[in-house]
Amino acid sequence: MSFVYLCTQNTQYNMSNRTFTMIKPDAVKAGNIGNILQMINAGGFRIVAMKYLKISTEQAEKFYEVHAARPFFGELTQFMSSGPIVAAILEKDNAVADFRKLIGATNPAQAEEGTIRKRYAASIGENAVHGSDSDENAQIEGAFFFSGLEQF
Numbered sequence: 001m002s003f004v005y006l007c008t009q010n011t012q013y014n015m016s017n018r019t020f021t022m023i024k025p026d027a028v029k030a031g032n033i034g035n036i037l038q039m040i041n042a043g044g045f046r047i048v049a050m051k052y053l054k055i056s057t058e059q060a061e062k063f064y065e066v067h068a069a070r071p072f073f074g075e076l077t078q079f080m081s082s083g084p085i086v087a088a089i090l091e092k093d094n095a096v097a098d099f100r101k102l103i104g105a106t107n108p109a110q111a112e113e114g115t116i117r118k119r120y121a122a123s124i125g126e127n128a129v130h131g132s133d134s135d136e137n138a139q140i141e142g143a144f145f146f147s148g149l150e151q152f
């Protein structure tokens, strides 16, 4: 069995147990990386991959291309490229649904108490964290930021 085969298999394996997240520029700027990672760990998620980086507006447009027709697309892509972010792949049983629960509603005003967005998000646009909305998107989004060699 080749090394490449094993790496490829690793990114596919247990796909439904993985999700992708970003700590967005507002939360990084506010000094909340540590607090949010603490909540992610306390929520039972294992970090599979993680990096601290700043994306260009073009990369944000590519990442969010499914939202290209939405009225807030320009605002969203400007915001997401306005400062550094933390990108990570997380692992846990039922990762996508459980992480969406942990982060709370898109609009922090509607997010439940104890969720990341309730605690750290200021508005519907600048809402502290991203969480994939399906297993398929978790796989696509994780692969946007990480090669198989960067996932453990």
Ligand code: GDP
Pocket (backbone or CB within 6 Å): 072, 075, 076, 105, 106, 124, 125, 126, 127, 129, 130, 131, 133
């Ligand atoms: P999510 O899955 O909860 O992140 O929400 P969506 O997939 O609907 O939207 C993606 C991201 O676009 C959100 O997390 C927000 O950062 C942003 N967004 C959504 N709705 C709005 C809006 O009405 N105004 C602005 N400025 N940004 C929005």
